[in-house]
Amino acid sequence: MASELIDQLTIETDSKIVFFILDGLGGLQMEGHPTTELEAANTPNMDRLVAESTCGLMIPVEPGVTPGSGPGHFALFGYDPVQANIGRGVLSAAGLEFDLTDRDVAARGNFATLDASGNVVDRRAGRIPTEENERICQKLRENVKLPDGVEFFLKTEKEHRVLFVLRGDHLGGNVDDTDPQQLGVPPREPVGHDEDSKRTAHYVNLFLQQVREVLHDEPQANMILLRGFAKHRPYKSLQERFKLRSYAIANYPMYRGIARLVGMEIAPVSENLSTQIDELERQWPNYDFFFVHFKYTDSTGEDGNFEAKVKVIEEVDQLVPRMVNLKPDVLVITGDHSTPSALRSHSWHPIPVLLWAKTARRDRVTKFSENDCLQGGLGTFYSQHLMSLALAHAGRLIKFGA
C-alpha cells in the first residue's frame, strides 16, 4: 500500500508544512453525550480553518485495527505502519534518546520483587523512587560482567522502569519476554527463536543470573523482568525520503523518540502547548516540516473523562490562530488514532483530519468533527498517505510519468 513512488517524486522547495497532532483526537458518543467529544466542543478557530480546507477521515493502519502510538505516528510520517512497527524496547530507547547501533538489542525492564523461593511478588518492586532505580543500575554496572565482545547498558526511566540494551555481534531480537505478567510464579527464562536470537537469549540469561546474585540483598528491587526485546533497524529519514528538514516539538519521550527514529531534530521539552508554539515561531525559518504534538486529548480520553477532553480541545482551539499566523503552506490538524472517552483506550475509529492550504480543493465542510469530515474532499483514506497529500499541497511532488 505504501509506495516508494512518493520518495522518487519529491523535490525541495521553500514551502513549510505543519502537522499539529492532537493525540487520540477521534472520539465516540457515550452515556449522557450523544455526540463525540470533538462534535461537542466549541471550536470556532478550527471551524473557520475548515471552511478553507479539505477534510477527511483517516484509518491509521487498516479497518478495525487499533494502533499504539508507534504505528499511529509512523503512518502520519508516511511510513507503512506495519512494516515500520518496532519492538517496545527500541521505542523506549528512542524515547530515552539512547542511540542504538545495529549491534544492539533493546528491551524494556521493570525492577521487580521476588520472594525467597524466586516467585514474583511485585512486578513493579513497590514502584521504587527513581533515585533508587539509579542507585541499583549503578550497582549492576559495577558488578555484572559479560564475556568479551558483549556489553550491556541500563538506563533509568521513571520509578521501577529501566531500559536494557545488549550490544554485540550477531544478536537477534526475536526473544520472548521474561516478565511472566503474573504473580506467584518465577520469571520466565529468555528463549530465542532463531540462531542470532538464541545467542541473545544466552547472554540475557548470563546477565539475569548475575542480576539475581548482585541484588539478592535488596529489599524491593531484587530482579529485572524484561519484555519487548527488539533489534534496532535504522529508518530512512524524512530528509532522505522527502527532502524535509524536520523539527519535532513534542514533550513526551515516546513521541520524541519516534521523531528521532525518522531523523527529526527535537526541541527541548516545553512547558505547555503555548510554549511549544513559541518554539515553533522561533524555529520557523530553520525547518521545512514541523511536528507539534499535544498529549492531553489522549490522556483525558484514557481517563474516560468526556468533559475534560472537550475542554482541552477547546483550549487547543484558542491557540490554533497562532499557527495560522505563521502562514504555513500546509497546516494539517489531526490525530494519530482515536481515544474515545467511552472506551478509555485507543481505538480503531477513523480520525478526523483537516488540511489547510491554498492548493486545497475546498469542500463543503464547515465544522471540524468526525461526522462533518466524512463529507470532506479527502474522503476516508489511510494515514500513511497523509504525508503524500501534504507534500503535494506544498508543491513538493513533481508529476509522475509523461
Place this chain on the structure above:
Amino acid sequence: MASELIDQLTIETDSKIVFFILDGLGGLQMEGHPTTELEAANTPNMDRLVAESTCGLMIPVEPGVTPGSGPGHFALFGYDPVQANIGRGVLSAAGLEFDLTDRDVAARGNFATLDASGNVVDRRAGRIPTEENERICQKLRENVKLPDGVEFFLKTEKEHRVLFVLRGDHLGGNVDDTDPQQLGVPPREPVGHDEDSKRTAHYVNLFLQQVREVLHDEPQANMILLRGFAKHRPYKSLQERFKLRSYAIANYPMYRGIARLVGMEIAPVSENLSTQIDELERQWPNYDFFFVHFKYTDSTGEDGNFEAKVKVIEEVDQLVPRMVNLKPDVLVITGDHSTPSALRSHSWHPIPVLLWAKTARRDRVTKFSENDCLQGGLGTFYSQHLMSLALAHAGRLIKFGA
C-alpha cells in the same frame, strides 16, 4: 492493487461501453472564482444524466500523486498506472504510430544547434520547419551507418522534434538523456546503467558521432539531443484482458498512442468533438468499447483560463445527448486527472466521475461536480478500478467463486 481477478471474470456480451474522457476535467477554486470550473459550468445535460447515474471521485495513481497523461490513461483502461508506466520515447513512438518491436529502444529527439566549440546554443535549432526536419532525417538515413545487426529509425515529428529508435539484439532502455537541458555546455555522453543498456549507449554514441559529422555544415540543426530512452514492452490488450473490441476516437498523438498500446483500433483524426461523435455513431455496431477523448478541458486549464475551461465544459455538455441517444449500456464521463486553471498544470486532486447505466444504483447526486460527486454512490476510488466497474455494470463480469 490492480488485479488479474477481473481478467478472469470477464465474459463476452453484446453490451456497449463508452468512456468519454474530458482531459484534465477536475478543477479548483481560484482568485475571483469560489468554486471549481465544473461547479461553475452550466451543464443541464450531464446533470440530467447524473440523476440516473452513480457518481464518485477517482484518485488517478495514489493520494497526492499528479499523473502525466500516460499513467492517467493507463489507469482509466484498467492497468496499474505505476507498473504500466513507460518512458517518453515509447509513448512518442506510439503517438507517431511507429510499431515498436521487442528489439527496440526508443527516445525523443530534438534537433539542436551546437556552436563551433561543440556547446549547445539552441536546444530546438530555431524550431526548424517540419520540412527541414524531414530533409535532415533523410540525409541522416543516407549517411549514417551502424554495425551489422543494428538499425536506427528516425521519424519526423513537428518542427524540431524527432523520434529515434534503435533496433538490435539485447538492447536495454536504462540510458541517461544526452540532452543537457541547458545552454553553453556540450551534449552529454549516453550512459547505460546495465549490461544491455551499456550496449545501447555504445551504439547511440556511434550514431551521434556520425550525426555530428554529417550535419556539421547545417546552419541550424547540426546535432540531435536525445531523452526519455525506453525499451518497448508489449501490453496485454483490452481484447486479451477484457474481451473488448475497442475503438479510440482521439485526435492528439499521445492519446492515440496509448490507445494503440492497449490494442485499440484508432479512428482517423477528426475535426472536433461533433465529428468525433459522428464517428462514434458510424462505428457503433462494430465495437464493444469506445474511448472518446476531448483535449480542451486540459489545455484551457493549462492556460490558466478559468472562463475558457467553463465554456468548453458547457460546449461539451451540449453534445452529451448524442452519446446518450446511442443507448450505451454504460456511459462513463470523467477525466484522466485534474488540471485546475488555478495551478496551470496537471494536479493530484481527485477527478469527478459519473457512471450511467440501467444497473447503476442511483445515488442522490443531482449535479455533475467535484463536491457533488463526493456524495456519490461510488465513493472515492482509484481510477484503475473504473474499468472493472464499467464491465460489471455492462454485465460483462461473472460471479467470483461459488
